[in-house]
Amino acid sequence: MSGENYKLHHWFGTPPGRYLLAWEQERYDELVADIFGYHALQLGMPGLQALRANRMPHRWLALGADEAQGVPPAEGAADQGVPPALLAEAVALPFAEASLDLVALPHTLELSVDPHAALREVYRVLVPEGRTVISGLNPWSLWGLRQGRARLYQRLGGGGQPYLPDVGEFISPGRLRDWLRLLGFELETISFGCYRPAATKERWLQRHAWMESLGARWWPILGAGYVIVAAKRVPGMRLLEPSWRKAPRTAGAQVQVARRH
DSSP, X not given: OOHHHHHHHHHTTSHHHHHHHHHHHHHXXXXXXXXXXXXXXXXXXXXXXXXXXOOOSEEEEEEOTTGGGOOOOOTTOSOOOOOOSEEOBXXXXXXXXXXXXXXXXXXXXXXXXXXXXXXXXXXXXXXXEEEEEEEEEOSSSHHHHHHHHHHHHHHTTOOOOOSSOOSSOOOOHHHHHHHHHHHTEEEEEEEEEOOSOOOSSHXXXXXXXXXXXXHHHHOGGGOSEEEEEEEEOOOOOOOOOOHHHHSOOOOOOOOOOOOOO
């Protein structure tokens, strides 16, 4: 499999990766439970069951060619996910236009060669009013700050190991929101989470569990992870009024009727 896929999936086996994955699983379970339809697709991340709480009769997991070659298991994870049903790349989905009701993208855009093209494909295959649920790593967070500092040290020739997987530039929620609006999506909800500091050990993450409620209240947009729900909006047709309805009407004149006495 490609190096970027390996780095990301291997990182999800670390203590901070499992912590983020558990939070995302809760959000997906909550958000997809009340999305109805017939066909749902999860693209990428077999270790996360994004559709398990959804009740659509047809649900599939699709993986890219590189990702399907062998995803390293998440260490200590109780649930390794479900086997893929098909191979599909995010930029070229093998589905007809307006054929899916729900598409889940757990960290899919971060690994895509062209995330904007992937979103266009999602818009194409979704039915009108269909939903997409997208999760990603927030560069504007304590974790992202440590990642940026480590990259700066590396550029200056110093040491420093990146805290997050080095898979390229993460997409900020604001940037993703602009892309969605440009393509015709309407943002419905956005959730932030994982406010604990950038620690690598399990015990340090547990010691700072109190920061979850504090962060959600005082700096909610600075969570390490985010999940966005967006709906595909299609402008409705406007019926034009026939021209004969707009023609001026002839005013009726009163006519005197002669009466016989």
